[in-house]
Amino acid sequence: MSALLSVTGLSVRFRMRQGRHIHAVTEVSFDLAAGECLALVGESGCGKSVLAAALLGLLPGNAQVRGAALLPQGPDLLSADETTMAKAVRGRQVGLVPQSPAAHLTPVRTVRAQLEETVRELTGVRRAEARTAALEAAERAAFPADHLDRHPHQLSGGLAQRAATALALVGDAPLLIADEPTTGLDRDLVEHTVDELRRHAEDGRGLLMITHDLAAAERIADRVAVMYAGRVVEIASAADFFGPPGPRHPYARGLLNALPEREFTPIPGNPPELGALPDGCAFAPRCTRVAKACRTDTPALVEGTACHFPLERTAPAGAGAGATAGMTGPRVGGGGPR
């Protein structure tokens, strides 16, 4: 299956004062297929949002980017200049569903005005047609038409989220990036929001959902990528990750076990500073399985796990068959939320 987005060796460094560097993202590679939802999970400050900003060309000036991020037709997202990104990519090829939509919307204009402007910009229709197109866009994101003339501060968190989703869908972009789309929403709204995002992926779009909410990821993702200290340390099919086989990287296992539904036990220690990463595996100082090699050699991502001593999958034969094959595409028959 051809990938909708193919990221290889993506690294982002921030140049700081006194020649220091923050290694926000290091050597990240993954593919995203059409109709697939990939959830990128990890603790706050692990580089998830920087990765999204890199794919959208929204990094600040002191960022140095390496690697490639290719869309099937279109430029390399990492090397394209700002004009290309603004005119041809953002909104058209890659849509963004932002974190805290209430802050993302323009506070002094109504939702209708913002939708119409976006429709005019992205599709080039005239003002009169933009009106009906904006209504359609609102409808696609299930934004109620009688709230269109409200300002962002008059919307609840859930409605603001839908307004932002409507804006992201206007350009019919094949790739949607949702950066923490559910922060601060209550459980019902979280489920509603991610179900809607999932629905938009169903008709051939790809969805990259960045989140720290493992329950939301479990609900809609086909595959899960776990980030730690800027690296993807595990990438697995959601069924294996959340199901009985379980994660193979000790960090991913620990993150899952921290859930109140599971052991509710935190991973000891704190994540390392991205400006002063230890040699070897960045998780070694917190890891219960640490050995000598962990402190000197950085493990490569092999068969979906970047660990010298990955945990065994506990599944019986058959259930774990897709464990590594899960790298290539969406779950067979991967339907709606479970």
Place this chain on the structure above:
Amino acid sequence: MSGRAEQSNRSGQPKRSGEVPALALRGVTAGYERRAPVVRDVTLSIAEGEAVALLGPSGCGKSTLARVAALLHRPYAGTVTIGGETARGWRHRAPREQRTAVGVVFQQPRMSADPKLTLGALLTEPLRACGRGVEARRLGAELAREVGLDEELLGRRPHEVSDGQLQRACLARALVLRPRVLVCDEMTGMLDASTTAALVAVVERYRWRSGAALLAVGHDRGLLRRWCDRTLDFESAGGMTDSGSGGLRLRRAKDRPLKGAEHARTPRPPDTTTPAS
């Protein structure tokens, strides 16, 4: 209405009869417009050492109630008692011994932290505000250890740390005056699973040692059931009364609550295979 509230209160004294509740709200009506209060006639009582969760969707008024309980918002009607003493003022007018008996942690650490203070100054600010600044250095270091903040982080300002680290500092600030009641308003709403479990363990360790009561507000049912002794559903504005012993909307936590520090200290069981080193 008030009659019913009083009645449910009379019949619903905390199970440990004879004890003075650590925190009690009686017939509280509060909000931001007198004609349309967000919470109406709410009665709720929390025993010493008890952990009570208040569950409800966004916008149901649970945060307003938490602010009333923390003496940060003056209700239109009703009383709040802390350790048996009726609250005599709100916000800065609250008498110091009442104000400092309640510690509060809010959902968004960025909005509840002064961006100009270093984390070290932030978490000891309540001490200075109470004229106990001389203890700041010693207690600050102690608390930072307690909540899992590296010493090096204490010199940084909020924009230089992650949400999780800043929330640890905010929790330390809430604990620095050793409150008898802790109010956590969506404390972990922005945090990942591991940081959530870590902060809950810090709160439980503190409560285990000090016997403080807890009012945890949120919408994560799984988390609050695991964390608290009992959970109350806050279904819609004002619809809640707490009978203390099994009212309609009162539900006992099914899971065993996290018990003090033992749970947090228990090392994780060794994995099935040990690495060949």
